[in-house]
Amino acid sequence: MVKFIAVDPNELEDASFTHRGRVSYPILKAFLETGQYVVQLDRTGMQQSFQGLYSSLGSYIRNHRLPIKLLSRGGQLLLMRLDIDKDGNPIPDWEEKQLMTLVQNDTEEITDTVIDRRFEEEKGKVGK
Numbered sequence: 041m042v043k044f045i046a047v048d049p050n051e052l053e054d055a056s057f058t059h060r061g062r063v064s065y066p067i068l069k070a071f072l073e074t075g076q077y078v079v080q081l082d083r084t085g086m087q088q089s090f091q092g093l094y095s096s097l098g099s100y101i102r103n104h105r106l107p108i109k110l111l112s113r114g115g116q117l118l119l120m121r122l123d124i125d126k127d128g129n130p131i132p133d134w135e136e137k138q139l140m141t142l143v144q145n146d147t148e149e150i151t152d153t154v155i156d157r158r159f160e161e162e163k164g165k166v167g168k
Contacts (some may be wrong), residue, residue, distance in 0.1 A: 063088060064100035068108060071119050077126050081117040093117065107134050 063086075071079060086093065094112060097119075101108050107123035123134040131137065 063093070064096050067097065068100060068106060068119075071108070072106075072121075075124075075128065076121070077124060077128065078118060078120045081119060083117065090115065090117070105135070 067081070081093075083090070083093065088096070094110065094117060097117070098110050100106070101110055107121060109120040109122055111118040111120060122138060123131055125131060
């Protein structure tokens with residue numbers, strides 16, 4: 041059974057009810073402010089594990105629809121901007137382009153022929 045303990049509302053005047061990610065927000069905000077296209081994240085001195093940081097950054101990016109792609113290469117975390125190109129030129133419709141890429145990759149109609157082809161491509165490959 042859950043119990044509730046009464047709290048005096050006056051005790052909450054100084055409390056802050058809104059918070060941004062204690063880890064994710066500062067990292068991602070600083071990255072966006074650099075204006076760089078791709079960076080490697082230096083995790084020196086961070087308490088979070090690689091997987092924990094990857095997970096929290098990824099969920100923050102998705103939940104806030106940030107123009108960032110999170111990558112993992114060789115045990116390192118990389119952040120890539122989606123709203124600028126390699127030369128630093130802004131891409132105003134970056135979100136629409138990302139959505140179109142996802143839709144285009146998933147437009148193949150599933151037929152018996154497609155299933156047979158995919159089976160032959162993936163047969164013998166080892167998964168996770």
